[in-house]
Amino acid sequence: MTKSIENNLYYRLGIDKPDRGQVRVLQTDSGKVWTYGDLSDMAKSLGQKLIRLGVQQGDRISVQVDKSVEALALYLACLRIGAVYHPLNTAYSLVELDYFIENAAPRVLVCSTDREELLTQLAVRCGVDVVLTLDISGTGSLVSDLPEAQDSAPVSVNSSTAAALLYSSGTTGRPKGIVLTHENLASNAEVLVDLWGFSADDVLLHSLPIYHVHGLFVACHCVLLSGASMLWNAGFEVHKVLEQLGRSSVMMGVPTYYSRLLSLPEFDSGSCKSMRLFISGSAPLLSSTFAEFERRTGHRILERYGMTETGMSTSNPLNGERRAGTVGFPLPGIALRVEDDHGLILAAGEVGNLLVKGPNVFREYWGMPEKTAADFTEDGFFKTGDLATIDAEGYVAIVGRSKDLIITGGLNVYPKEIELVIDRCDGVLESAVIGLSDDDFGERVVAVIVPDGTKHEADLEQGVRRELQESLAGFKRPKDYIFIDSLPRNAMGKVQKALLRERFAD
Template sequence: MANPLYDTLFGRHADNESAFLKLSGGGALSYREFLARSAQFAAFFSGRGLAPGDRVAIQVAKSPEALMIYAACVQAGFVFLPLNTAYTTTEMAYFIENSGAKLLVCDPAREADLTPVAHKTGARVETLAPDGFGSLTARAMMAPERFATVDRGEDDLAAFLYTSGTTGRSKGAMLTQRNLLSNAEALVSTWRFTADDVLLHALPIFHSHGLFVACNVTLMAGGAMIFLPGFDRAEVLERLPEATAMMGVPTFYTRLLDDPGFTGDATRHMRVFISGSAPLLAETHRRFEDRTGHRILERYGMTETNMNTSNPYDGERRAGTVGLPLPGVEVRVRDAETGEPVPDGEIGVLEVRGPNVFTGYWQMPEKTAEELRPDGFFITGDLAQIGADGYVTIVGREKDLIISGGYNVYPREVEDVLDGHPGILESAVIGVPDADFGETPLAVLVAEDGAAPDLDALRSAVAAELARYKHPSRYEIVDALPRNTMGKVQKTALRERFG
C-alpha cells in the first residue's frame, strides 16, 4: 500500500544531497540530512508507544525541528496537529481534549502551564529545543536514522487543523493524505515550481499557508527554502537576492513597500510573488507593480480545503479577484436561502468540490452535514460572484469571519470574553479595513447603566484569554446596538458607521 504522501513529498529525496533548508544566520540542511533527522523523530515517537492514527499536537516556535516532526508524523502515520503559538492555556486545553492528542510537543517556556492541561487527558508532554541535554531533540537524535515508513492510504488522515465558527467551539477539520497531495500537485503545476526554485519562507508553519502550501509545494518540486523564523523586513530584503519566489500575506508586501530599498532592481531575479490568507487591496497591487514591475499573484483557500482558486501564472492577474479554479477543483455560487444556482455575475455563497476538500469535522457529524452537501460540495460561507470568464471575486462573508494578517478571528469568541467582563452589557465585534493586516477586529460596546467601562482592565482580560491577533484594535462605546425586527444585531450598520 505504501504511503503516498510521504513517498511523494519526502521519501524520494532520501539520498538527495542538495540544499532543502537555508537557515537564518547562515548554514543549510540538505534533503538527506533533514530526512535522516525526521526519521529519528519518527523512531523516537513510535518507540514510546505512539501508533498510526494517534494525534500529535505541537505548539512551538518555527524551526527546522518543528518541520521535521511534521515529516515524522507523515512517515509514521500519526495525525499532525499544528497549533498557533499565540494560543493561551485556556485555548490549548480545548484543542488537546477535543483532539484526543496522545502527545503534546511545546516550547520549554510553556511546559509548566501546559503539562497539567495535557495530563488531564492522558497526553504526554515533550519540549522542543534545538539542543540541550535531555531535550526532545537530543534524545530523538540517539535513534536510528532509518525508519520503516508506515503504510497509509490516500483516505487516511494526515492532519487536523482547527477552525472556529461564528457560534460554538472550534472545529477540527480532518485532512487526508489525498487532500494534501492533490493540492500540492495542482499548485506546483499552476505556479510553475521546479527544482530550480528557492522559496523565501517567512510564514508560520502552524498555518496551512506556511505548511501545506509553501512547504508541500517546495517538497513536491524538489526546490529549496530560505527558512526564516518569521517576517523581519531587513532580513527578508537581505535574503531576497537568493530567492526566486516568495509567498506571503498582504502585510508582508505592504511592509516591504514601506522600505525605499525595495525596488525593481532588488526584485529583478524574482520569478513570482504570491499572496493569500487575507484580501489584498487593489491599491497594494498597483503600488507593488509600479515599484517592482511584478504583478502579485493572488489566490484563495481556507482551512477545510487548502487552495481552491488562483490567478493565472500566465495570463491576467486581476486585482480584486482570486482567479480561476485550480485543476480538479469545481466552484459554483448558490443562493444563500434556497441553495439554488444564481446566474453568472450575481452574488451568492461560494461552494467548492474537489480532491482538496476535507472529509469533515472531528466528532461533529451534524456540523459536517451542515457544511458538506451530499454531492460533495463544501459551503464556504464566503459571498462571491463568478464572471462569464470564470474569474472568482470574493465580495464578503455570509458569516462575520474576520481575517487579520492571514489569521481567522471569529467575532463570537471575542464577544464572549467581552460580554463576561464587569461593566459590559453586550458587545459586537466587526472587521474594519486595515492597510497592513487586510482587516482588523473592532469592538463596539454597550456599557451597563451607561457608566464608562474600564478599558484598560478590559484589554488585560482579553490578553489573558485570547491570542494577540484576536485582540480588538479599537473599542467604541455606543448607547445600544442596532437590531432588526427579529432582534438580530445589524453588523452591516456597524461596519458602515465605524469601517
C-alpha cells in the same frame, strides 16, 4: 480502500529520493544549511522515537512550538509513521489550549520549555501520556537521545487516512477540528507545483509560521515536492527579507508582508532581479497594494484563495492576466459554484454562497458528524461560508464572509463592495465595514477607517462621504465613521471584524 506506501504524503513528497540526499533543502536565518538527507534522517529518527513512546497510527501529536527545522521534521515524522499532526498557534492562551488538547485527545504534546510546567498540568487533566519540549534553537527533550535513523519505508495508508488536524478560528463558536487526509494534501500540492511552475531551481523565501495551512502545507509542500530549496526565516523581518530577495525566486506571504516591503523607500525593481513570482494569501490583498507593488517592481502579485478545510481552491494564473481584487480561477480538478440561500445556482456576476468540491476538501470535522453533514450538499459540495462572484470569464472574487453580511432595512449589504471604494480615497490607509445593531433598520452600516496621516479626520470623512455618494446606493453608505490607528488582525493577517463589532457595539 487499499493501503499502500504510495498513498503516504511523505512518500509522494519524495524526500527520501536517493538523488536528493546531498541537495540543499533549506538554509536558516542563522546560516545553517540542511540537505534533503539531513531532513530525512531527522524525520526518521523522530518517527522512531515516537513509536518507542507508544505512538500508533491515527494517534494525534499536538504541537505548540516556535518555528524551527526540527518542528518541520516532526511534522514529516508524523506523516512517515501514520500519526496525525496537530499544530497549534503559539499565541494561544492556556484556556484556549485546554479546549484544543481535550478535544484532540493526543498521545503526545510537544511544547516549548518555558511552557512545559503549565502544559504538563494541562496534559495530566486531559489524559495525555507524554509531554516533550522543543525550542526555537532546535533543542529540547524531543530531540535528545534520538535513535539513529533507520532506512525504513513510510507506513502504508489509504487515500482517506488522516494526516493532520487543524482547528478553525472559532469566530462563530467553539473551534472545529478539521481532518485533512494524505490525499487532500498531496493532490493539492501536486496541482500547485504544476500551476505555479515550481522546479528544483527555485528558492522559496519562507517567513511564514508553520502552524497554519499557508506556511506548513502550501509553502513547504511545493518546495519538497519539486526538489526546490528555502531560505528559512523564524519570522518576517522586512529588512532581512529585502536582502534575501536577491537570493530567492519565489516568495509566499500575507498581504502585510507586501505592504511592509512597500514602506521601504529602497524597495524597487532592482530588489527583485532574481524573483519570478510573488504569491499572496490568507487575507484579501488590497487593490492599492497590488497596483503599487506592480508600479514599484514590475511584478503583479499572484493572489489565490483557500481555507483550512480545502487547502487552495483557486489561483490567478502564472501565465495570463492576474486581476486585482480577484483570486483567479478554480484549480484543475476542483469545481466551484455560487448559490443563493435556497440552493439555486446563480448567474455570472451575482453574489452568493461559494461551494467547493474536489480531492482537496477535508474529510470531516473531528467528532462532529452532524456539523460535517450540515456543511456538505447532497451532491458533495462543501459550503465555504464565503460570499463570492464568478464573472463571465471565470474569475472568482471573494466578497466577504456570510457572517459579515449586513442586512439593513431588509436589504443585503456586502462590506467588501464599500471597502473597495473607501480604500481608494485619498487619506485612507485601509478600512473595514461592519454592521452594528440599529433599532430602526436592524443593522446600520459603519465604516472603520485607518487614516494614512495626510488629512485631518473631518476632511477625510467629508471626502469619503462624497466618494461614496457618487459610487454607491444610499442604503449601502455608512451611517457612522470611526477612525482608529490600526485594524485588529489574527496571526495570518485577517481583519477580525467580530472584535470591531464587539468594541463599537452600542
